[in-house]
Amino acid sequence: DAMVIQNPRYQVTQFGKPVTLSCSQTLNHNVMYWYQQKSSQAPKLLFHYYDKDFNNEADTPDNFQSRRPNTSFCFLDIRSPGLGDAAMYLCATSVTGTGIEKLFFGSGTQLSVL
Amino acid sequence: GDSVTQMEGPVTLSEEAFLTINCTYTATGYPSLFWYVQYPGEGLQLLLKATKADDKGSNKGFEATYRKETTSFHLEKGSVQVSDSAVYFCALSPNRDDKIIFGKGTRLHILP
Numbered sequence: 001d002a003m004v005i006q007n008p009r010y011q012v013t014q015f016g017k018p019v020t021l022s023c024s025q026t027l028n029h030n031v032m033y034w035y036q037q038k039s040s041q042a043p044k045l046l047f048h049y050y051d052k053d054f055n056n057e058a059d060t061p062d063n064f065q066s067r068r069p070n071t072s073f074c075f076l077d078i079r080s081p082g083l084g085d086a087a088m089y090l091c092a093t094s095v096t097g098t099g100i101e102k103l104f105f106g107s108g109t110q111l112s113v114l
Numbered sequence: 115g116d117s118v119t120q121m122e123g124p125v126t127l128s129e130e131a132f133l134t135i136n137c138t139y140t141a142t143g144y145p146s147l148f149w150y151v152q153y154p155g156e157g158l159q160l161l162l163k164a165t166k167a168d169d170k171g172s173n174k175g176f177e178a179t180y181r182k183e184t185t186s187f188h189l190e191k192g193s194v195q196v197s198d199s200a201v202y203f204c205a206l207s208p209n210r211d212d213k214i215i216f217g218k219g220t221r222l223h224i225l226p
Contacts, residue, residue, distance in 0.1 A: 004157070008182045032211055035214075035216075039213075040218065040219070041218055042118070042203070042215075042216040042217055043158070045214075045215070048212065048213065050212060090157065090158070092157075094212070096212040101149075102160045103158070103160070103214055105154070105157030105159065107156055107157045108157055111225070
């Protein structure tokens with residue numbers, strides 16, 4: 001009964017080779033998020049969509065892009081991955097109106113860069 | 115800016131021991147506060163939350179009280195089990211905002 005699904009669970013790419021991570025949800029939530037989580041560090045918000053409105057965090061590198069073609073799907077594109085981009089990438093969803101009640105997370109995609 | 119600081123791990127305890135994981139925050143206004151838990155191989159899931167000062171969140175035997183005077187939200191459990199082994203994240207959401215900011219996480223190991 002997975003509600004936020006991330007594919008693949010593990011992704012290996014080469015230095016500089018574009019890679020796309022995907023996230024889908026069955027919750028019909030209006031907000032979707034991408035977080036980057038490096039080992040022993042806090043999950044760091046990269047960007048989020050409020051419906052179709054894209055909200056980029058100020059310190060998110062230009063190398064990271066995102067697409068949300070519809071309510072259910074959201075993609076994270078890394079145009080030219082560097083070794084420092086190896087991390088767990090977490091997708092999350094929520095319903096908001098007057099603040100967050102709860103985030104629903106997927107299991108994450110562990111990205112390795114060779 | 116808004117931030118969360120939680121105690122460094124790993125924390126190792128014996129089964130049935132008392133647990134405290136400290137968390138303090140910096141935020142303007144009155145944020146909502148959360149504890150999330152991440153079991154091995156799984157995504158983060160909400161453990162408990164509190165939305166205003168002096169609120170106590172509780173779930174699965176865990177408790178945390180929103181202390182505005184000390185800007186803290188410490189996680190406690192009276193008797194831990196091996197199944198509580200996981201990484202615990204303290205987090206805040208600025209009021210009327212659609213973002214959550216996380217601490218670095220504290221890994222908890224419970225020995226049988």
